[in-house]
Every structure is written in C-alpha cells, then in structure tokens.
Amino acid sequence: MATALYRRYRPESFAELIGQAHVTDPLRHALSADRVNHAYLFSGPRGCGKTTSARILARCLNCAEGPTDTPCGVCPSCVELSRDGGGSLDVVEIDAASHNGVDDARDLRERAVFAPARDRYKIFILDEAHMVTQQGFNALLKIVEEPPEHVKFIFATTEPEKVIGTIRSRTHHYPFRLVPPSELLTYIEQVCSSEGVNVEEGVLPLVVRAGGGSVRDTLSVLDQLIAGSPDPTVTYDHAIGLLGYTHGELLAEVMTALASGVGSDTFHALHKVIHTGQDPRRFGEDLLEYVRDLIIVDQAGQEAGELLPGTSAATLEGMRSLAQGMGTPTLSSMADVMAEALASMTGATSPTLHLELLMARLLVSRGQAAVTAPVAPSRPVVAEPAQLVQEPSPPVPAPTPEVAADAPPAHPLSEAAMIDAWPEILEAIGEKKRGVWSALVGTEVMGLEEDVVTIGFPSLTSAELLKKPQGPGLAANAELVREAILATTGHRVRFKVQELPTTEPTPGEALAVEEVAPASEAAGSWPTVLPPQAEAASPPEEVEPLVEPEVPTGPVAGELSQVGEAVIREVLGGELISEKRIDEEN
Ligand SMILES: [Zn+2]
Numbered sequence: 112m113a114t115a116l117y118r119r120y121r122p123e124s125f126a127e128l129i130g131q132a133h134v135t136d137p138l139r140h141a142l143s144a145d146r147v148n149h150a151y152l153f154s155g156p157r158g159c160g161k162t163t164s165a166r167i168l169a170r171c172l173n174c175a176e177g178p179t180d181t182p183c184g185v186c187p188s189c190v191e192l193s194r195d196g197g198g199s200l201d202v203v204e205i206d207a208a209s210h211n212g213v214d215d216a217r218d219l220r221e222r223a224v225f226a227p228a229r230d231r232y233k234i235f236i237l238d239e240a241h242m243v244t245q246q247g248f249n250a251l252l253k254i255v256e257e258p259p260e261h262v263k264f265i266f267a268t269t270e271p272e273k274v275i276g277t278i279r280s281r282t283h284h285y286p287f288r289l290v291p292p293s294e295l296l297t298y299i300e301q302v303c304s305s306e307g308v309n310v311e312e313g314v315l316p317l318v319v320r321a322g323g324g325s326v327r328d329t330l331s332v333l334d335q336l337i338a339g340s341p342d343p344t345v346t347y348d349h350a351i352g353l354l355g356y357t358h359g360e361l362l363a364e365v366m367t368a369l370a371s372g373v374g375s376d377t378f379h380a381l382h383k384v385i386h387t388g389q390d391p392r393r394f395g396e397d398l399l400e401y402v403r404d405l406i407i408v409d410q411a412g413q414e415a416g417e418l419l420p421g422t423s424a425a426t427l428e429g430m431r432s433l434a435q436g437m438g439t440p441t442l443s444s445m446a447d448v449m450a451e452a453l454a455s456m457t458g459a460t461s462p463t464l465h466l467e468l469l470m471a472r473l474l475v476s477r478g479q480a481a482v483t484a485p486v487a488p489s490r491p492v493v494a495e496p497a498q499l500v501q502e503p504s505p506p507v508p509a510p511t512p513e514v515a516a517d518a519p520p521a522h523p524l525s526e527a528a529m530i531d532a533w534p535e536i537l538e539a540i541g542e543k544k545r546g547v548w549s550a551l552v553g554t555e556v557m558g559l560e561e562d563v564v565t566i567g568f569p570s571l572t573s574a575e576l577l578k579k580p581q582g583p584g585l586a587a588n589a590e591l592v593r594e595a596i597l598a599t600t601g602h603r604v605r606f607k608v609q610e611l612p613t614t615e616p617t618p619g620e621a622l623a624v625e626e627v628a629p630a631s632e633a634a635g636s637w638p639t640v641l642p643p644q645a646e647a648a649s650p651p652e653e654v655e656p657l658v659e660p661e662v663p664t665g666p667v668a669g670e671l672s673q674v675g676e677a678v679i680r681e682v683l684g685g686e687l688i689s690e691k692r693i694d695e696e697n
Pocket of ligand 1: 173175176185186
C-alpha cells in the first residue's frame with residue numbers, strides 16, 4: 112500500500128516548506144545566530160505546516176552539527192527525525208487532545224527533569240496545545256517558565272488564544288498562514304512531475320481550490336484524484352466529477368447566454384446544469400467565481416494569465432471576449448446580485464427555484480443596463496420590506512442634503528453628454544478621493560431631467576457614503592460628485608440616486624420561467640413586495656425628496672405618520688399605542 116502523498120512529501124528542512132517564509136526565515140536566522148528560545152508557539156490553520164515545522168525545528172536543534180538551520184541529514188538524530196525515521200528518544204511528541212489533564216502535565220514535568228538520552232536537548236512538542244486544560248497548563252507553568260537548560264518546548268495549535276496567557280507570554284509566537292494558491296499550484300505541479308503523473312489542463316487549479324490553502328488537504332485531494340483515476344492521465348472530467356465543481360464549459364455557456372440576454376439560451380444552459388445533478392448552491396458559487404475571473408480578465412488585460420495561474424491561453428482568450436463584451440460594471444453588478452442570492456439560498460427549500468430566479472434577475476438587470484433607460488422604470492423595484500420593518504417610523508427615507516443649484520447654465524446639459532462624461536467624472540473623483548470613487552464603481556447615469564441627474568447604483572448601500580461628510584465640518588461627499596460634474600461638464604447639477612434595476616420577486620411567487628425571457632419587458636410587470644400604502648409614500652427613488660425637500664410639518668407630518676402606522680399594521684400586524692389613546696379621547 113502506498114503511503115499518502117502528504118506523508119511522502121513532508122518537508123524535512125525549512126527550505127522545503129512552502130508558503131511560510133515569514134515564519135521560517137526568522138526561525139532560521141535565530142538558529143544560525145544561536146539565539147534559540149526555550150519555548151515556541153506555532154499557530155495557524157490546519158494543514159499548513161505547524162507540526163511539520165516543530166519537527167524540523169527539533170531536527171535543527173538536535174543535529175550533531177547543530178544547532179543549525181540546515182540539518183546535516185546523516186547524523187543519528189537527523190536520520191531518526193527524518194520523514195522515514197522512527198523518531199528520537201529525546202524528541203517527545205504529545206498529542207494534547209488526548210493528554211490534556213493535570214496528570215499528563217505532571218508526567219511531562221517529571222520527564223523533563225532528566226537529561227537528554229543522547230542529543231543536545233530534550234524537546235517536547237505539544238500538538239493541539241489548545242486542548243490542554245487550565246489545570247494542565249498551570250501544572251506546566253513552572254517548567255515552561257524556568258526550564259532546565261536542556262529542555263525546549265514547542266506548542267502547536269490552531270487556536271493560540273486558548274493557550275493561557277502566562278504560557279503564551281513565555282513563548283516566541285510564530286503565526287502560520289494558509290498557502291497562497293499560486294504557490295500551492297507550483298508545488299503540486301512539482302509533486303505531479305516527480306510522481307510521474309499526467310494531469311489534464313485545468314485539473315490542478317481545481318485541486319488547489321478544493322484544498323483551500325492547506326497543503327495537507329491539497330495533497331490529499333490530489334492523492335484521491337490520482338488513486339481514483341481510471342486513466343493514466345487524470346482528466347478534467349474526472350476531477351470535476353469527483354470534486355463536484357461545475358465544468359468550465361458549462362460556466363462559459365451559462366455566462367455567454369446571460370451576456371447575450373437571451374432568456375431561452377440562459378435557461379437551456381441552466382437546465383443542463385441541473386440535469387447533470389449539480390448542487391445548485393455549488394453551481395452558484397462556481398458561477399460567481401467565474402464572474403470574478405472575468406472581471407480580472409477584463410481589468411488585467413494581457414497580464415490576466417499571471418493572475419489566473421493554470422488557465423490556458425485558449426480559455427483566457429474565450430474569457431477575454433466574453434468579459435469585454437460585458438464590461439466590468441455589468442459584471443460587478445451581476446456579482447452583487449449573485450452574492451446576495453447565494454446568501455439567501457442557504458437552507459432554502461428549493462435551491463433550484465432560487466437558482467432559476469437568480470438567472471431571471473440577472474437577465475433583467477442585464478436587459479435594463481443595456482437600454483440606458485432615459486426614464487426611471489415605471490414600477491418601484493427596490494425598497495425591501497425588511498428595511499421598512501426595521502425603521503417603521505419614518506417610512507420615507509431621509510433626504511440627501513442637497514445644496515440648491517446655482518444659476519441655470521446657458522446651454523442645457525444633454526443626457527447623452529452626461530452619460531459620455533460619466534467615466535471622466537468618475538476619474539476626476541478618483542483623483543480627489545479614492546473612497547468615494549470606489550463607492551461609485553459600477554454606477555451609471557440613468558437619466559437627466561432639467562438639472563437633476565439620476566445616478567444608478569448597483570446597490571444603494573454604496574450610495575450611503577455620499578451622505579457622509581468629507582471630513583469633520585465639511586460638506587458631504589455628494590458635493591464632491593457635484594463639483595466633479597461641474598468641472599467636467601461645466602454644469603452645476605443636482606442628482607438623485609436610484610438602484611440600478613434588479614427585481615426582487617418573493618420566493619413564494621414562483622414565476623413561470625419562460626415569462627421572464629424578454630428581459631426588459633418583463634421588468635415592467637414584475638411583482639413587487641411593497642405594501643400599497645408604503646408604495647404611495649415612497650416612490651422608487653430612495654432620495655426622492657430632494658426636489659421638494661425638507662422637514663415634514665403640519666398636515667404632512669400627520670400624513671406621514673398615517674403611512675407609518677399603515678406600514679406597521681400591514682407588515683408587522685401590530686397596533687400603535689397612540690392610536691388607541693386618540694380613540695379614547697374621541
Ligand atoms: Zn544532523
């Protein structure tokens with residue numbers, strides 16, 4: 112029986128350890144300068160080399176030529192502590208998960224008193240150190256505090272905060288990290304070639320992804336793929352099937368269909384996914400990741416290959432044409448919609464239905480983004496009831512502070528000019544304030560009426576930033592936007608924000624999927640979830656009151672509170688206390 116890959120490839124020196132240079136370099140310096148501490152704490156996620164490093168450190172310390180940062184590999188200690196060695200008497204590994212009590216700690220303390228059998232140090236490696244009980248640590252405290260000359264401790268743990276502070280403060284703490292994908296990819300390429308295993312293109316990136324940054328997990332996945340492969344070459348199809356990822360071609364097909372905005376293509380592609388037995392949630396995640404890759408390809412141009420290691424030139428070329436066709440703003444807002452849908456898919460009764468609805472939403476947002484709608488959509492699309500429930504008292508969202516416009520400009524600004532100028536305006540904002548610029552990524556000019564520009568945001572949460580002041584006592588960030596518009600177009604305008612059209616159908620209202628197909632038309636008849644009263648009071652624009660702004664007084668206030676009550680009754684099924692009181696007075 113073959114030993115597992117991760118055991119056969121367990122590093123024997125710090126030089127062989129990948130992805131942890133920030134830890135191993137200082138350790139090696141300490142070793143070569145002979146400034147070794149008596150206790151170490153290695154922390155970090157599982158499978159990233161803590162225990163292995165502890166063994167390597169022990170090997171370095173006890174090498175006959177040592178202490179050294181490169182163990183000789185031939186002395187008895189080095190041989191015993193090599194990956195095939197049987198272990199050394201002077202290096203004691205304790206699994207704290209099963210030896211965590213006071214008795215074990217006392218036992219360890221007694222053993223530590225004796226001098227090493229042969230080598231320089233008696234080294235105790237406590238794996239899973241966070242499992243040691245409070246009493247166990249207390250029993251250890253004395254010896255960790257003032258150990259005999261010949262004793263070294265190495266604690267390894269995934270949860271350093273559970274190691275009591277008094278112990279922790281006596282150790283040198285080295286935090287290990289997950290290994291970056293590119294490094295892992297290079298590493299498993301080497302492993303494959305030294306194992307003489309052929310893998311098809313695209314397999315190794317999947318392995319790295321499945322390993323999640325842990326070297327051990329990654330090698331285990333690779334091991335499993337190699338072991339289970341019916342062919343001498345590990346095929347992409349085999350990897351996809353075993354790891355449960357979506358086939359790249361299928362992702363490209365769905366995305367191409369979405370890009371073309373043709374509903375029938377999209378749902379054909381989607382049904383292909385569902386009929387292959389793909390987990391809908393997993394597919395959603397894969398699609399989101401694919402969109403991320405497309406954004407990278409669109410942004411990085413020729414350098415995308417470096418950022419997406421393991422992707423072939425042909426695949427990249429396909430992705431490039433897809434990405435350029437859609438553009439980063441569209442892709443980015445699609446990603447938002449997907450991320451939101453994925454979050455709500457957890458525990459959903461019918462994830463497939465959710466997936467179909469997600470496709471519909473993507474189609475609709477795509478269709479509407481393409482038609483740079485001059486007029487705001489006839490139906491309100493945003494304003495989730497959740498928001499209203501949270502803040503029932505003022506059902507109308509707070510108005511954005513608006514500065515009155517200057518004298519009307521001589522030549523009115525045209526909508527087309529405004530749309531054309533928008534990228535330049537964004538650039539100008541980016542030069543002034545990066546944070547505001549990033550809040551505006553993916554925005555579009557949706558319309559211009561008189562001197563009010565409607566700016567469409569993929570999500571209104573990012574628009575919130577515009578209401579915030581630029582600094583203590585300064586005007587709001589919105590003013591920065593107005594200034595940039597003035598500087599670029601020569602027109603002082605006002606603006607309002609609106610969410611870029613996406614629809615929010617309730618899961619209960621299962622739409623017949625085909626109805627959705629002609630995206631832009633479907634939008635108008637899309638069902639919304641607002642209670643009718645609230646709808647009347649809060650029109651689509653979140654920041655609507657800017658044209659007739661300001662504090663509701665007199666009868667208006669009464670009207671508003673009426674609406675507020677109505678919302679509470681409608682949404683919460685509650686009654687206002689004041690309502691009763693008024694009745695009593697009457
Ligand atoms: Zn040696």
